Amino acid sequence: MKTAVEADGLTRVHTVGGKALSSLDDVSLTVPAGEVVAVTGPSGSGKTTLLHLLGGLDRPDKGRVLLLGVDWRSLSGAALARFRRRTCGFVVQGAGLLPQATAFENVEVPLVLDRVPAGARRERVEAALESVGLAEHAAKLPDQLSGGQQQRASIARALVTGPAVVLADEPTGSLDTDTAKAVVALLLTAAREQGAALVLVTHDPVVAGHADRIVKLTSGRIT
Numbered sequence: 001m002k003t004a005v006e007a008d009g010l011t012r013v014h015t016v017g018g019k020a021l022s023s024l025d026d027v028s029l030t031v032p033a034g035e036v037v038a039v040t041g042p043s044g045s046g047k048t049t050l051l052h053l054l055g056g057l058d059r060p061d062k063g064r065v066l067l068l069g070v071d072w073r074s075l076s077g078a079a080l081a082r083f084r085r086r087t088c089g090f091v092v093q094g095a096g097l098l099p100q101a102t103a104f105e106n107v108e109v110p111l112v113l114d115r116v117p118a119g120a121r122r123e124r125v126e127a128a129l130e131s132v133g134l135a136e137h138a139a140k141l142p143d144q145l146s147g148g149q150q151q152r153a154s155i156a157r158a159l160v161t162g163p164a165v166v167l168a169d170e171p172t173g174s175l176d177t178d179t180a181k182a183v184v185a186l187l188l189t190a191a192r193e194q195g196a197a198l199v200l201v202t203h204d205p206v207v208a209g210h211a212d213r214i215v216k217l218t219s220g221r222i223t
């Protein structure tokens with residue numbers, strides 16, 4: 001199968017108070033299109049750092065990341081932002097929705113930035129909201145949505161561009177168990193239907209159990 005994302009020998013060093021500490025140490029990971037990988041590990045083990053490197057939000061001190069064969073190092077500025085918008089969908093803990101924008105407008109943002117014409121935009125946003133069960137709630141502001149609904153809106157926003165890679169950082173961290181299960185099931189189904197590679201950071205062993213593969217990080221290394 002086609003490789004969606006390939007990371008080779010990633011090392012990220014953070015210097016705090018003159019002391020250099022490796023947040024990530026020689027981590028390699030290849031995720032083919034359509035595969036679901038769960039990343040687990042204790043707090044501070046480097047999960048978020050890894051996700052940021054995979055999605056081109058941060059740069060490694062050593063190693064490289066290829067997304068659809070493109071090296072993040074070959075891109076910068078607007079070209080990098082555009083490439084990231086078209087290839088990566090991010091789902092973060094707490095949903096990260098714009099508070100003044102409706103569910104519809106939140107999901108529409110990446111398409112507006114990509115100058116998708118209004119008619120096509122409406123169709124795609126409606127389909128994405130429908131697929132996460134939010135068709136009836138399109139006009140609501142985030143604070144008029146439940147936590148699970150907010151999280152589903154953020155999944156719709158991550159998937160509306162048809163990304164090759166979906167990067168989810170503890171998307172269910174703030175939800176009760178049943179809602180978390182439903183949200184993760186939705187994320188897995190949606191990613192699988194679109195043939196996207198999904199890298200899912202989670203503390204929950206039950207959630208990790210639904211992945212095709214589990215990668216465990218300990219102190220910045222795969223164990």
Ligand SMILES: Nc1ncnc2c1ncn2[C@@H]1O[C@H](COP(=O)(O)OP(=O)(O)OP(=O)(O)O)[C@@H](O)[C@H]1O
Binds near residue numbers: 014
């Ligand atoms: N900008 C930064 N400056 C200094 N240290 C950092 C920075 N970002 C991350 N770190 C350190 O890197 C290590 C890994 O952090 P990271 O956020 O990746 O952990 P995590 O596995 O996501 O943890 P959690 O489960 O708590 O979210 C931690 O020790 C953290 O303190």
Ligand SMILES: [Mg+2]
Binds near residue numbers: 047048049169
């Ligand atoms: Mg984290």
